[in-house]
Amino acid sequence: MLVVLGAAFASSGSGFLNGANLANIGMQSTILLLLALPMTLIMLTEGIDLSMGAVLTLACVVLAAIAVKTESVTLAVGGAVALGAAFGFANGALVAWLGLPPFVTTLGTLGIASGLALVTTGAQSITGVGDDVGYFYAGRLAGIPVPLLIGAAAYLALHWLLYHTRFGTYVFALGGNREALRLAGVRVNAYLIGVYVLGGAMAGFAALLLTARMSAAHPTAAIGMEFDAIAAVAIGGTSFEKGNGWLFGTVLGVLLVGVLRNGLNLLAVPSSLQVAAIGLLIIAALVIESFKSK
Amino acid sequence: MNTLTLPRLTLSAEFRTVAQRLLAVIVLCIALSLLSGAFLTVGNLVNVLRQAALIFLLASGLTLVILTAGLDLSIGANVGLSACLAGSVIQASGSPLLGVAVGLASGCMIGLGNGLLVTVLRLPPFIATYGMLWVVHGLTYWFMAGATIHGFPPAFRALGSGYFLSVPIPVYLMFVFLAIGIGFARYTTWGQEIYAIGANPVAARLSGIPVNRRLVLVYTVSGAMAGLASLIFLARLNSAEGDIGEPLTLPAIAAVLIGGTSLFGGVGTVSGTLVGALILTLVLNGMNLLAIDANWQPLVTGVIVILAVSLDVLTHKGGTAGR
Numbered sequence: 001m002l003v004v005l006g007a008a009f010a011s012s013g014s015g016f017l018n019g020a021n022l023a024n025i026g027m028q029s030t031i032l033l034l035l036a037l038p039m040t041l042i043m044l045t046e047g048i049d050l051s052m053g054a055v056l057t058l059a060c061v062v063l064a065a066i067a068v069k070t071e072s073v074t075l076a077v078g079g080a081v082a083l084g085a086a087f088g089f090a091n092g093a094l095v096a097w098l099g100l101p102p103f104v105t106t107l108g109t110l111g112i113a114s115g116l117a118l119v120t121t122g123a124q125s126i127t128g129v130g131d132d133v134g135y136f137y138a139g140r141l142a143g144i145p146v147p148l149l150i151g152a153a154a155y156l157a158l159h160w161l162l163y164h165t166r167f168g169t170y171v172f173a174l175g176g177n178r179e180a181l182r183l184a185g186v187r188v189n190a191y192l193i194g195v196y197v198l199g200g201a202m203a204g205f206a207a208l209l210l211t212a213r214m215s216a217a218h219p220t221a222a223i224g225m226e227f228d229a230i231a232a233v234a235i236g237g238t239s240f241e242k243g244n245g246w247l248f249g250t251v252l253g254v255l256l257v258g259v260l261r262n263g264l265n266l267l268a269v270p271s272s273l274q275v276a277a278i279g280l281l282i283i284a285a286l287v288i289e290s291f292k293s294k
Numbered sequence: 295m296n297t298l299t300l301p302r303l304t305l306s307a308e309f310r311t312v313a314q315r316l317l318a319v320i321v322l323c324i325a326l327s328l329l330s331g332a333f334l335t336v337g338n339l340v341n342v343l344r345q346a347a348l349i350f351l352l353a354s355g356l357t358l359v360i361l362t363a364g365l366d367l368s369i370g371a372n373v374g375l376s377a378c379l380a381g382s383v384i385q386a387s388g389s390p391l392l393g394v395a396v397g398l399a400s401g402c403m404i405g406l407g408n409g410l411l412v413t414v415l416r417l418p419p420f421i422a423t424y425g426m427l428w429v430v431h432g433l434t435y436w437f438m439a440g441a442t443i444h445g446f447p448p449a450f451r452a453l454g455s456g457y458f459l460s461v462p463i464p465v466y467l468m469f470v471f472l473a474i475g476i477g478f479a480r481y482t483t484w485g486q487e488i489y490a491i492g493a494n495p496v497a498a499r500l501s502g503i504p505v506n507r508r509l510v511l512v513y514t515v516s517g518a519m520a521g522l523a524s525l526i527f528l529a530r531l532n533s534a535e536g537d538i539g540e541p542l543t544l545p546a547i548a549a550v551l552i553g554g555t556s557l558f559g560g561v562g563t564v565s566g567t568l569v570g571a572l573i574l575t576l577v578l579n580g581m582n583l584l585a586i587d588a589n590w591q592p593l594v595t596g597v598i599v600i601l602a603v604s605l606d607v608l609t610h611k612g613g614t615a616g617r
Contacts, residue, residue: 048420100603101557103365103420104547108603111544111596118589227428240421270439276432283425287415 021262023145027137029258030151031213033251034206035229036236037158038199040250043230043238045174045195047095047102052203053225054113055087057218059207061117063133064126064217073132073208081204087113088200092193110226117219127216137212147209154202155251162247171195176244231278232257234285308563311554315569322576330583340462342572342579347468348526350571352542353549354475355405355519357567358512360550361479362492363559364419366513368408369520369546371430373539376400376524378434381443381534390450397528398521404430405517409510435536444533454529464526468568471519475564488512492559544595549574551602558610574598 035052042049063080067073091109094100139146162168170191173181182188211217236253238245257278264274326333352369359366380397384390404426411422456463479485487508490498499505523542528534553570555562577598578591 094600094604098604098607100600100607103367103424104551104557104603105600107367107544107547108596108599111592111599115590115593115596119587119593122587123589227424230424240418270436273432273436276429276436279425279428279432282428283411283415283417283422286417286421286425 021266023148025255025258025262026151027145027147028262029254030147031206031209032225032228032232032257033151033254034154034202034209035199035225036232036250036254037154037247038195038202039226039229040233040236040238040245040247041158041162041171041195042102042199043233043240044171044245045192046241047192047195048106048230048240049088049091049196049199050103050106050226051087051091051109051113052199052229053222053227054110054117055084055200056203056206056210056222056225057220058087058113058117058120059084059204060211060217060221061121061126061219063207063211064129065120067129067133067211068126071130071132076129076133077205077208080207081201084200084202084204084207085197086200088197088203089193091200092196095196096189096192114220114223121217121219123219125216125218129211129215129217133208133212134215135212136208150209155247159247167191167194175241227275228257228278231282231285234282237285240286308565311563312565312569315553315566315573319569319572319576322573322580326576326580326583329580332583333580338579338583340460340465342575343465343468344462344530345579346568346571346575347462347464348523348530349542349545349549349575350468350568351464351471351519351526352523353546353553353567353571354471354564355512355516356546357475357550357553357555357562357564358479358488359419359516360492360555360557361488361559361562362509362512363495363557364412364509364512365423365547365557366405366408366516367420367423367543368404368426368430369516370539370541370543371427371434372401372404372517372520373524373527373542374536375404375430375434375437375539376521377528377534377538378438378443378536380525381446381528382437384446384450385443388447390447393450394453394525397525398518401517401519401521401524402514403517405514405520406510408517409513412513413506413509431536431540438534438536440536442533442535446529446532451529451532454526454531464530467522467526472564472568475567479564484508484511489560492561494560541592544592544599545574545578548595548599548602551599551606556606556610557603558606 035056039049039052059080062083063076066079067076070076087109091102091106094105095102136146136150141149162171170181170186174188174192174195178188210222214221232253233245233250234240234253235256236245236249236251238249260277260281261274264277323333332338352373356366356369376397379400380393383396384393387393408419408423408426411417411426412419415422453463458466479488487498487503490501490503491505491508495505524539527538531538549570550562550567551557551570552573553562553566553568555566574595577594581590581594582588
């Protein structure tokens with residue numbers, strides 16, 4: 001499907017197939033990948049995190065505020081990741097300990113995070129984050145753009161976590177077989193919370209790339225970005241039920257969303273219709289999934 | 295025929311739920327009138343009722359959906375598209391009636407789409423309506439292309455800002471739909487079947503209830519109510535933009551949950567939702583009167599949603615443990 005879409009955009013001859021554009025897709029997709037990878041794990045547990053875009057936005061605000069004040073990138077990233085992890089912990093704790101439905105719970109934390117982003121900034125952008133932050137989007141290391149390296153590292157780390165650790169095995173079981181896992185004496189809630197914390201922390205880290213790309217933090221910067229992430233995961237073949245899915249599918253899903261948005265941009269399709277197209281794509285992916293499982 | 299015991303709420307149970315929440319309304323009112331001198335004025339109370347009417351109309355259809363253990367996340371986006379379509383039709387044709395028809399039809403179609411996704415394709419309601427949210431959102435932005443429409447004929451604006459006997463028109467609509475909602479849910483077979491579907495879909499199907507048709511009905515009603523709310527909202531704002539509906543989804547969900555309708559389905563009332571809408575509006579109105587920055591509102595609504603869901607889940611657990 002990715003190949004078909006790539007070929008279609010290439011043949012439309014709108015500057016799709018040149019090195020700069022392809023690298024551009026890769027770099028833009030990295031931020032999405034940082035959200036979609038942990039979203040895959042969350043969806044494998046039959047959960048969802050609708051607050052990711054809002055948490056990313058709030059993390060950008062925190063990151064920029066610390067970067068402006070202290071001029072220390074490490075502190076800024078640390079603050080953003082800690083904030084993301086805190087939101088992830090809140091989501092996970094509400095879902096695991098209180099047994100709240102993930103959809104409505106994370107919709108509530110979405111409201112809280114986006115509200116906080118507006119309140120703390122007074123709905124104004126924070127500028128002047130400095131070149132040290134900018135390096136993480138525009139810089140190169142050994143000739144390779146830094147975001148691509150970050151994206152690859154994130155994938156490898158999560159691949160290892162999901163397929164080569166006990167944590168990963170439990171993540172799959174949390175979706176399909178939670179009761180069996182509980183009866184086997186596994187501390188189910190701790191692992192479930194861990195999955196949401198991972199999601200929040202990675203959203204916090206993604207704030208580094210997003211702030212670097214825009215060299216500022218806007219209080220509504222990434223509102224709605226969870227939608228692209230969920231689309232990428234669903235298109236990548238991870239189902240919303242039963243703990244079925246694979247991580248590399250999400251990478252393909254992210255690229256597909258990236259290619260789709262980029263190609264439609266080059267063809268001058270308004271971004272509003274792109275959103276509608278991706279919405280339809282999610283529904284299509286789900287329909288295919290539901291037919292496969294019957 | 296009647297082998298299935300419907301989880302019919304007795305009158306006294308409904309009365310108790312509503313009475314408890316009305317008590318909260320009274321406490322809130324007393325607290326607010328002590329905190330702010332501007333609260334207990336006719337102008338402000340009318341304002342509260344008018345705001346509550348909008349949220350209630352949106353939330354009343356949603357109540358039926360949640361009674362079936364479903365959810366409709368697309369209502370805010372629905373309000374946006376329906377308002378924009380209705381607004382441009384009114385401006386193009388000069389006929390408010392045509393605009394009203396288009397707004398209602400657009401709401402119905404979106405709701406019908408949700409219903410078909412949930413029944414024919416068997417998608418989980420959360421996901422189907424979440425996908426629909428973005429499809430509708432995208433279509434609205436594309437249709438509006440960033441433009442704002444404003445300035446509608448007074449006959450149409452009366453729907454949102456008009457008065458009859460010094461009570462706002464939306465408040466009459468609120469009570470009309472409250473009566474219809476209570477009558478439908480309590481006294482019709484279809485209404486009772488909706489409770490049964492939410493309480494136990496398998497038992498409902500086995501006892502001969504056409505589950506899919508009832509589900510399509512509730513999603514369509516929810517869409518239609520979003521269409522109606524969009525018209526009132528449009529008439530009050532006297533302008534339409536692509537994103538006007540989005541801030542309404544969370545308050546509508548909050549109103550339903552505060553009103554005592556359970557996300558697990560089968561338990562809840564439309565009258566509870568009205569009181570839920572009142573409580574939420576009073577909180578937001580109080581923040582306004584105390585001059586708290588409006589940017590706090592999504593945050594507070596988010597906290598309220600989480601508190602209400604927690605309460606729902608904790609009481610639900612208590613209920614099943616006692617069986």
